[in-house]
Amino acid sequence: MSAVQARNLDKANLIVVPYRRVSAAALITNVVLVLLGGFFVLPMLWMVFASVDSNPDWAIRLPTLTFANFADVIGTAGALTAFRSSLILAGTTTVITTVIAVLAAYPLSRLHIPFKRAFMLAILFASGLPVSMLIVPVYQMYVYFGWLDSLYTTALFLAASSLPFAIWLMKNFIDAVPVELEHAAAIDGASTFRILRQLVLPLTLPGIAVTAIYTFINAWGAFVIPFVLNSNPGDQVGPIEIYNFMGSHGLFKFGDLAVFSLLFSLPVILLYLFMSRYFSGAFSFSGAVRG
Amino acid sequence: MQSHVKFEGVHKLFGAETAVEDLNLTVEAGEFLVLVGPSGCGKTTTLRMLAGLERPSYGRILIGEKLVNNVPPRFRDVAMVFQSYALYPHMNVYDNLAFGMRARGAARNLVDERVKETAEVLGLGQLLKRRPSELSGGQRQRVALGRALIRQPQVFLMDEPLSNLDAGLRVQMRAELSRLHDRFRVTTMYVTHDQVEAMTMGDRIAVMNQGRLQQVDVPETLYDSPANHFVAGFIGSPRMNFVRGQITTLDGKRAVRFLGVKAPLSTSSRLTSDVSDGAVTVGIRPEDLMWRPAAGPDSVVTLDAEVDVVEPMGHEAYVTALCAGETVTSRFPPRSGVRTRERVELALNPARLHLFDTQSGDSILQRPAATSAEALRSMREAWIEGSSAASNREHRAPGVPAQSEEKLIDGR
Numbered sequence A: 001m002s003a004v005q006a007r008n009l010d011k012a013n014l015i016v017v018p019y020r021r022v023s024a025a026a027l028i029t030n031v032v033l034v035l036l037g038g039f040f041v042l043p044m045l046w047m048v049f050a051s052v053d054s055n056p057d058w059a060i061r062l063p064t065l066t067f068a069n070f071a072d073v074i075g076t077a078g079a080l081t082a083f084r085s086s087l088i089l090a091g092t093t094t095v096i097t098t099v100i101a102v103l104a105a106y107p108l109s110r111l112h113i114p115f116k117r118a119f120m121l122a123i124l125f126a127s128g129l130p131v132s133m134l135i136v137p138v139y140q141m142y143v144y145f146g147w148l149d150s151l152y153t154t155a156l157f158l159a160a161s162s163l164p165f166a167i168w169l170m171k172n173f174i175d176a177v178p179v180e181l182e183h184a185a186a187i188d189g190a191s192t193f194r195i196l197r198q199l200v201l202p203l204t205l206p207g208i209a210v211t212a213i214y215t216f217i218n219a220w221g222a223f224v225i226p227f228v229l230n231s232n233p234g235d236q237v238g239p240i241e242i243y244n245f246m247g248s249h250g251l252f253k254f255g256d257l258a259v260f261s262l263l264f265s266l267p268v269i270l271l272y273l274f275m276s277r278y279f280s281g282a283f284s285f286s287g288a289v290r291g
Numbered sequence B: 001m002q003s004h005v006k007f008e009g010v011h012k013l014f015g016a017e018t019a020v021e022d023l024n025l026t027v028e029a030g031e032f033l034v035l036v037g038p039s040g041c042g043k044t045t046t047l048r049m050l051a052g053l054e055r056p057s058y059g060r061i062l063i064g065e066k067l068v069n070n071v072p073p074r075f076r077d078v079a080m081v082f083q084s085y086a087l088y089p090h091m092n093v094y095d096n097l098a099f100g101m102r103a104r105g106a107a108r109n110l111v112d113e114r115v116k117e118t119a120e121v122l123g124l125g126q127l128l129k130r131r132p133s134e135l136s137g138g139q140r141q142r143v144a145l146g147r148a149l150i151r152q153p154q155v156f157l158m159d160e161p162l163s164n165l166d167a168g169l170r171v172q173m174r175a176e177l178s179r180l181h182d183r184f185r186v187t188t189m190y191v192t193h194d195q196v197e198a199m200t201m202g203d204r205i206a207v208m209n210q211g212r213l214q215q216v217d218v219p220e221t222l223y224d225s226p227a228n229h230f231v232a233g234f235i236g237s238p239r240m241n242f243v244r245g246q247i248t249t250l251d252g253k254r255a256v257r258f259l260g261v262k263a264p265l266s267t268s269s270r271l272t273s274d275v276s277d278g279a280v281t282v283g284i285r286p287e288d289l290m291w292r293p294a295a296g297p298d299s300v301v302t303l304d305a306e307v308d309v310v311e312p313m314g315h316e317a318y319v320t321a322l323c324a325g326e327t328v329t330s331r332f333p334p335r336s337g338v339r340t341r342e343r344v345e346l347a348l349n350p351a352r353l354h355l356f357d358t359q360s361g362d363s364i365l366q367r368p369a370a371t372s373a374e375a376l377r378s379m380r381e382a383w384i385e386g387s388s389a390a391s392n393r394e395h396r397a398p399g400v401p402a403q404s405e406e407k408l409i410d411g412r
Helices: A003-013 A024-051 A068-075 A077-110 A116-127 A131-145 A151-175 A179-187 A192-203 A205-220 A224-229 A238-245 A254-280 B043-051 B093-103 B108-122 B137-149 B167-184 B195-201 B219-224 B229-234 B373-383
Strands: B005-014 B017-027 B032-036 B058-063 B078-081 B155-159 B187-192 B204-209 B212-217 B241-250 B253-258 B261-264 B279-284 B289-291 B301-312 B317-323 B326-332 B343-348 B354-357
Touching: A024 A254, A068 A077, A068 A254, A077 A116, A077 A151, A077 A192, A077 A205, A077 A238, A077 A254, A116 A151, A131 A151, A131 A224, A151 A205, A151 A224, A179 A192, A179 B078, A192 A205, A205 A254, A224 A238, A238 A254, B005 B043, B017 B043, B017 B187, B017 B212, B032 B043, B032 B195, B043 B058, B043 B078, B043 B155, B043 B187, B078 B137, B093 B108, B093 B137, B108 B137, B137 B167, B167 B195, B187 B195, B195 B219, B204 B219, B204 B229, B212 B219, B212 B229, B229 B241, B229 B279, B229 B354, B241 B261, B241 B326, B253 B279, B261 B301, B289 B326, B301 B326, B317 B343
Parallel strands: B032 B187, B032 B204, B078 B155, B155 B187
Antiparallel strands: B005 B017, B005 B058, B204 B212, B241 B253, B241 B279, B253 B261, B279 B354, B289 B343, B301 B317, B301 B343, B317 B326
């Protein structure tokens, strides 16, 4: 059979598929997605409704509008302290993690290091370890050093636990910067410090931002580590304060819980939005190498 | 401020791989030396060792009188143009050009002055505010060049700087690079795999293969008297024909038998080594194997051949023909009218033969110089067509001082 014949045969057998607005597959996919989405949206919806309801409980229902819950939460000293504590803990963790991650990732990306592959795999493995597995020996260590009950020392362990993933993330961002740029700068007469400051840092800024934001969000929501390592009632972080709302103070204040959760998730939501913006307008290397 | 560059017994090993083996090479002050060879021959490694991006495993590298083996790149006072340009993507053209001077702590007004001058020389004056991503390939190439020029280094290093440009732009930039070198006379080491770039731009050409330096010479000598089989095959397009031959005698004189004919060796040439069984490899450049009707009076040997493929190039045609069981390529005049399967007569000037040792590949025929300078000149003109600036450029001996007193900046 010649090619021409084959083509004609194809034409004859061509089935015209009528354009249908809704196909079965698309319908099923969308229904499943809506159901899944519902599971995520419902608690949020409860949070929003309950926060402005004058008489909230477990149920999701249209609220009888009031802002008394907001006034109540913002008015109590505990909420503001929790915010401040969370900010200190997450902020310190973020600074420590990001600085160390950049400094560790740079040589891992650029230099020939013996057993680098094994080392990178060890880091990847470490980033998968559950924190609860380590918490008992770490607690012992903190007792020994007398580090308990401080936000800053707690941040130290939080930083240690978030470092593996941050290093891995950062290394990939640095890998993306063509090494020829650094060679060009070195031949141009730039010192290592100048190369870092004027080339590597500006070119990996989006990566540094992503690493920092990611670390911050994780530290902001951390529960187990601050719960175990910091029992100082004066500077409890947000997640633990939320936990305390749930009955340990005796009565269950749904409205306050909802308001607190809502306020506490705001920074995370804002940072996610910021991060996605950063990526959509991401810096490109175009023009650096190749034509 | 011009410095010569010296490689003394330089080796570079990557694990068990030898990238460069026992390199001894001097680039004279102010010379434009082209390092040419196929991919993986060690030419880029050589350049990177000179830049300080690689450290030689053995041997010494000197810039001027200074041993630089352990000198980091930033203290070597060399400038490099990368194949990929390696422009700083987050800086505009001005900052890209200024980077090197600022890194060396030059005063702000001096930087400004030099950036403007360099931009002027390279026609970048209107583009100073643009980022590299907003430039065309040719403009990026100019910025990369400017970044090297502005520094007035002792040595320029260029790593295939033209290979990312399209053909027309490449010819134009080739001429421009030659012009810039004529003007500033900075010692230059230029790496390329393109033998046309090598022939048209180099004061001298160094041919490398498999980590070893094969031959260093001015383009004409390299073309006329290749030191070995590799250089003969690498330099020249279309490639030199290689056929089996046998040393014999003809009328009591030394002669060589090949392709079914006997050709006398010219009396002025001599064999540099004896071949035990008389077997040699005969090299014939396609332009020395002409169509009988177009051949000159010196082409006394005639061969019968059957045309296999005709490749018209416009100003000439390459004809691949079968001759005594071997395939040979010949340069025909345009519109010769020969067709595939046609029987033709090829004419050969025996004075233009090359003989190589079949085993070692070394050239064993020494010929008097300048037998074919005229033919070569016409070839070079054919190559550098379209770049008028390069075509009237004459060969310079290495070390000749700058003809042009015009300088971008005063010497330091």
